[in-house]
Amino acid sequence: MTTLPVAPDAFHLYDTTLRDGAQQEGLRLTVADKLKIARLLDELGVDFIEGGWPGANPNDTAFFAAAASGELELEHAKLAAFGATRRVGGKASSDPLTRALVDAQTEVVCLVAKSHDEHVFRALRTDLTENLAMITDTVQFLTGEGRRVFVDCEHFFDGYRANPSYALEVVRASADAGAEVVVLCDTNGGMLPTWMGEIVSAAGAVGVDLGIHCHNDTGCAVANTLAAVDAGAMHVQGTMNGHGERTGNADLVTVMANLQLKYGWSVVPHQNLAKATSISHAVAAVTHVAPNARQPYVGHSAFAHKAGLHASAIKVDANLYQHTDPTLVGNDMRMLVSDMAGRANIQLKGDELGFDLSDREVAARITDRVKQREAAGYSYESADASFELLLRDELGELEAPFAVQKWRVLTSSEPTDEGDSEATVKVAVGDRVTSRVGEAFGPLSALDIALRQALTPAFEAVEGFELIDYKVRIIEMGHGTDAIVRVLIDTSDGDRTWTTVGVGTNVVEASWEALHDAYLWGLLPHHAAEPAGVR
DSSP, rough: OOOOOOSSOOOEEEEEEETGGGGTTTTOOOOOHHHHHHHHHHHHHSSSEEETTTTTTTHHHHHHHHHHIIOOOOSSSSEEOOOOOOOHHHHHHGGGHHHHHTTOSSSEEEEEEOSSSIIIIIISOOOOHHHHHHHHHHHHHHHHHHHEEEEEEHHHHHHHHHOOHHHHOOOOOHHTTTTSSSEEEOOOOOOOOEEEHHHHHHHHHTTEOOOOOOEEETHHHHHHHHHHHHTTTTTTEBBBBOOOOOOOOHHHHHHHHIIIIIIOSSOOOOHHTTHHHHHHHHHHHHHHHOOOOOOOTTSSSTEEESSSSHHHHHOOOGGGGGOOOGGGOOOOOOOSSSSSHHHHHHHHHHHHOOOOOHHHHHHHHHHHHHHHHHTTOOOOOOOOHHHHHHHHHHHHHHHHHHHHEEEEEEEEEEEEETEEEEEEEEEEEEEEEEEEEEEESSSSHHHHHHHHHHHTTOOOOGGGEEEEEEEESSSSSGGGGOOEEEEEEEEEEEEEEEEEEEESSSSSHHHHHHHHHHHHHHHOOGGSSOOOTTT
């Protein structure tokens, strides 16, 4: 059995989402965004939050000013300001960017320093001795101002492989000047886990606490981070959801969960780790970067099971096909319903939605129907609402609150101010039959308006329904104009979100089915309270 490393006396989780993560292509954070994310990180339990580079850009300077003025109150984490060593030939005490680090009023400052000799020559355009002097001067000045200083050794691993003695001199100069932690940075992200141990151990021989900062260009950022921890690093840097330039940084949530659940280290309180999924998704909402469904631990698909073989085993013991309990990170096991599903999948999915499908004949009948529908183009993997409607129909429990008697939609090449499409919907609610007309730009919008107008007098809740996502896929392209179209619609009432699926020989037919089922599911009487099966 593999022996895991013993937890060090002190261990740091250092988040750099607000600085390094913000360098991701297409990601821009306002001051308000940074404040929101910082509060979420504090709630998660990280030890340090790198807020940005004060003095280097107005947005980061404004963020630190807002934090200093009391707009950011942290219960656990300490805010860190990021900056660089002083300029070539100057003095730290008079360097404006170094002074900005002091003015940021943070307890911790993280300095980036060159540790690759070629970067000293070609980027700084100075000699190796001056680079060491720049590190020493800046660290001593900041510690003299009462700051705790961490030093990020940029391009350390590439620098070590090119000139190991000089890379180690940078570590030693940082430590001798008073740096509390020296962070070894795989800035280009080119390392592999098997290469980490020897280099980290060599740096550890200097006699200073080490940190690790990995980018994900080889897809190994998390693995490289753990390999560095195995070799003695007691400070790990990463970003929420792996945000960062190019392919991103080490995902700090994954690192944290691995250390806590696999190594057995108590890096955050267990109740904090149980918030990991919700906080990860909350950060994604602020950054406007869609969550990665396959993200380890916290992704929507992280504990989703599709194959019938898996489901049969999970009925016996969920741990047979799961590496950990998903509730420990605030996630849930999900059963996917598809043409690969067996009876066990259907039974477990029924349990998840609140249905007793223990009757083998009933479960088998529903399984056969699902497979027939999937063969026709339907997909229930992410359309729990449509699957529940199918279940209720098959079980004789579908009490439809309305019935559509007729619908049609016309689209004109000569739009009016109201739109280019006109839809008519005839709906029966009890004994009352209502016809309504909707006009809009696009047939689906017109149908939505007409159906909404027909239902609102009888169902006040309809006013709160909103279509929030719409996906179209051509699933049999070889048939030309007779191709099969699948549509998925996400609907929300502000508290809940549900997904429905429709299939047809054209996009309007498929869209109408998904739209109809979205309203039908949302108006089922048992969904007046918080429903089962809502994501």
